[in-house]
Amino acid sequence: MADIPSDLYYTEEHEYLKATSEDGVYLVGVTHYAQGELGDVVFVELPEGGSSFSKMEVFGTIEAVKAVSDLFCPLDGEVVAVNDDLDDDPSLVNSDPYGSGWMIKLKLADPDEVSSLLSADSYAEHIG
Numbered sequence: 001m002a003d004i005p006s007d008l009y010y011t012e013e014h015e016y017l018k019a020t021s022e023d024g025v026y027l028v029g030v031t032h033y034a035q036g037e038l039g040d041v042v043f044v045e046l047p048e049g050g051s052s053f054s055k056m057e058v059f060g061t062i063e064a065v066k067a068v069s070d071l072f073c074p075l076d077g078e079v080v081a082v083n084d085d086l087d088d089d090p091s092l093v094n095s096d097p098y099g100s101g102w103m104i105k106l107k108l109a110d111p112d113e114v115s116s117l118l119s120a121d122s123y124a125e126h127i128g
Contacts, residue, residue, distance in 0.1 A: 002033035002127060005098055009114050010123035013056075013072045017106070017114060018098065024111035027102040028074060030062065030093060033127050035101075038064035041093040044086045046071075046103055052078045055113075059104065062093065071103065075113045081105035 004010075009017040009026075014034035017026040035041065043063040053059045053073035060071040083102050086092060092101040108114070118126060 002031065002036065002124075003098070004032070004120045004124050006120040008098070008120065009074070009117035010120070010126075011072065011074045011117060012126055014127075015072060015074050016098065017074055017117065018102070020105065022107075025080060025105055025107045026114070028104045028106050029097055029102040030071070031123070032097050035094050035097050038062065038069065039066040040064055041090045044090045044093065044103065046082045046086065047079050049079055049082055052076075063090075073106070074117060075106070076109040077106040078109075079104045080107045 010031065014031045015028055016031050017028055019026055041062060041064050044060065046060045055073060055075050057073050058070045059073045062069050062071055082104055085100060086103065095101065
């Protein structure tokens, strides 16, 4: 069974948003389910800080032994930080997807839009 923390927001594309201490700023990464489906992550390509993305725009790629997948921006926003630790240890996505395996820190253009994302229960139904 996939780990689905109840305090996060989710997308149907298997990204999550995790609130930070900064208003309107969220950590974005892939879910426990997604990393399990991908297998061993060997490389993550992420954008530069300061980049802006629209909802559903590709912001990077994740490469695993099995496949390469696009990473989709959950909502409109600006990347205010990138997890550089993934350059040296992309396996953090597998070992700690909701902690040290986060990918980008996103400042949302409209923080109220998080309510349009899936709750933990809805995401659990989505992945079956």
